[in-house]
Amino acid sequence: MGLEATGKIYALFDAKQVTQRFRKREFVVEIADNPEYPQHVLFQLTGDRCDTLDQFEKGDEVRVEFSLRGREWTSPKNEIKYFNSLDVWTLQKLTGGSQAPFDDAPPPDDQEPPF
Helix, strand or coil, X not given: CCEEEEEEEEEECCCEECXXXXXXXXXXXXXXXXXXXXXXXXXXXXXXXXXXXXXXXXXXXXXXXXXXXXXXXXXXXXCEEEEEEEEEEEEEEXXXXXXXXXXXXXXXXXXXXXX
């Protein structure tokens, strides 16, 4: 089972074709467990799942189930860098009850790094 968060969609971004095989679409959820200090958390959808975000709008209350992913990458200058991503595998609108039509499996882990 993955991780879960609830909050309000704060920002939606267009899909980006990062490489020939890798497409992603990011969005931000405002998590206000402490309303004085809301957190703006960046999530991503990948591949065919990118288009399902079209049915969501800024301000929608959502429940997000996701997997935490991390990658090591060596730059052309031989510098090692680490990247994290929150890969969404379930996105449910709480204000209206619809759910994005994802299957129950997390996104595949065989994608190229997003850079």
